[in-house]
Amino acid sequence: MRITRRETFNAAHRLFRPDWDDQKNLEVFGKCSNPKWHGHNYTLYVTVEGDVDPSTGFVLNLKTLSQIIDKHVTDKLDHRNINLEVDFMKDKLASTENLAIGIWEQLEGHVLGLGARLYCVKLIETENNYVEYYGPTK
Amino acid sequence: MRITRRETFNAAHRLFRPDWDDQKNLEVFGKCSNPKWHGHNYTLYVTVEGDVDPSTGFVLNLKTLSQIIDKHVTDKLDHRNINLEVDFMKDKLASTENLAIGIWEQLEGHVLGLGARLYCVKLIETENNYVEYYGPTK
Amino acid sequence: MRITRRETFNAAHRLFRPDWDDQKNLEVFGKCSNPKWHGHNYTLYVTVEGDVDPSTGFVLNLKTLSQIIDKHVTDKLDHRNINLEVDFMKDKLASTENLAIGIWEQLEGHVLGLGARLYCVKLIETENNYVEYYGPTK
Amino acid sequence: MRITRRETFNAAHRLFRPDWDDQKNLEVFGKCSNPKWHGHNYTLYVTVEGDVDPSTGFVLNLKTLSQIIDKHVTDKLDHRNINLEVDFMKDKLASTENLAIGIWEQLEGHVLGLGARLYCVKLIETENNYVEYYGPTK
Amino acid sequence: MRITRRETFNAAHRLFRPDWDDQKNLEVFGKCSNPKWHGHNYTLYVTVEGDVDPSTGFVLNLKTLSQIIDKHVTDKLDHRNINLEVDFMKDKLASTENLAIGIWEQLEGHVLGLGARLYCVKLIETENNYVEYYGPTK
């Protein structure tokens, strides 16, 4: 059984490498490399997998899962600059892929602590673009 | 090839165990245990898997699938009280997880009768919460 | 300028008149009169109208509006039985129309207190049905 | 007859007044005042009003309207910093209200040039917040 | 009080004038003039206005409104060719504007017969384009 919690946050970011100049960043990353930033309303779907606990009918309590996501992910990202202000994205390219990996790493241990396994982090950047990360071994 | 049919229904329910008192139910299930019920607009996605029939271009006829879902699932749930009025949920905790399992059991044989395999029952309870059930052996 | 805040809640209800028997209620209200209740995920859009305050660029602070809606509307309705547990719906038919009027009456004075005018209460009951109420004089 | 075109863009912004310090900005604007910016996926609905031209069946050609919105609004805002890079928002508080007024002013004359009247600029900042502006005289 | 019913249908159509050749049609209508047709999933919102009947809490019974829309609009349009098969669109340009006017004319009398007034026909052709028609006198 898989169960999914949706959360939302919005943030500013920029795709660029500090070892490249603005021109090179523009060639590779296009308008996403704008030095004065841009931003998105991100939608995050966290899917966990586990057995149904017969005493509650739950894989886990979604309220608890939501609190864990808020504490370790959303509160760190919401209304923030991903490049400058998010500890788990420090020194990383602020792509949607890397952000999904970072979110996975923030959550994996805490989900295990709830007796379930993190299955997928789906991160929607715009209505046209999203990524899904299933962990390092898949 | 997988093909999916969406159906909707709305229903009342309550999360509680009759062997617990209201206080204990409230601790575990929160406001979902309200003794006077609450309810949802549920959205159900039924995904079946099979080969494409070269004579029709179909895995199966979605109209037939829709009729089967209506007869065995939606008609039993729509505008009903899941705890009190749904035969296949009798004596079960009315969690989204258990409801998805119940819907799977209602549909599995009928989908096989159409020459396809039931692959996934996805049940959306609110815009923030949903479950996916892939059957007892996965 | 009009500004709108979306809120959500879910609740159980039943359409029926206590002075009619179940048969008569069924004829008029159909399956919405189910004596054992059903329920919905309601989506509420509260639109207020006013001038833009040049010192803030706001008609009003949406965070304050959201807190007022939570206190006077959502907290009273969420995970509740509209017929049995909501003070401002007591002795009223629990139709979407009457619920929208009730929500208007809950909010109108508080919005005035923020220096704006309540313009519209839009209440979506299902993806196919919604009502809009613009107040008693329109 | 009213006809509406939807366009999307994403941008960074910050709510703050340069004549207030960060503490005062934080009190009034909350986390929206973050000095390192945040951002949104904005959805813009431009509604124009006019008679149906019997020779085409159109109020106006939506392709032309879309090109005008792109040139005068979306191209100036998309992947930009609203506070720093958008000419028509210079020296204004970057609230959704002021952005909607700015978009109206960008478009009003051009829509008249197409033989129709600009009726409404609706700007959705998040799934929970949006504004509608109907022009200075309404 | 205004109450709205959503219905959906899908249909083929073509924008063209028979008194123009294909080249002239292409110049004016672009790829929408493709002689071999194209099509859409249309979403229709029918809004009616009236007083709340104190004996039912309804402006009108939405089930009845839905049946009227099905009989006079949806059944005539669904899975049809708007140019060739829809009686109320005969000899008209199959634009969204004209289709909305045609739907209004199909429904206006029947809504009056229910004791309410037709207020708006909103017709969504794509996620980016829609029209709203409020009747001939507005």
Added chain:
Amino acid sequence: MRITRRETFNAAHRLFRPDWDDQKNLEVFGKCSNPKWHGHNYTLYVTVEGDVDPSTGFVLNLKTLSQIIDKHVTDKLDHRNINLEVDFMKDKLASTENLAIGIWEQLEGHVLGLGARLYCVKLIETENNYVEYYGPTK
């Protein structure tokens, strides 16, 4: 890591076999066999799978993927008649299943050329019906 691009197109089609008469086609395909065509707004989700390139933070550049989808899929389908005008659907039943397979075959090689693997083609025909194709070997 999987990354997904959404694209949209609209088209006319008809479900029928030329070796069956209209009556037989009607029995099997229902109103989808209407000889004068009908149509849809299709939504296409193309998911590709690959490793994250450490020099860009990308699996691949979504702008490039979008251009490939436009050239090989969307431009051939948008505002077209699937039965009559689309080279890769020639002599095939125009079902959603076959269209998804055709789109897969159009894209598979080009995605490999970008250093990634095509993982899934999801094609939504209506809000109630969609198919997912994972390639010939799964």
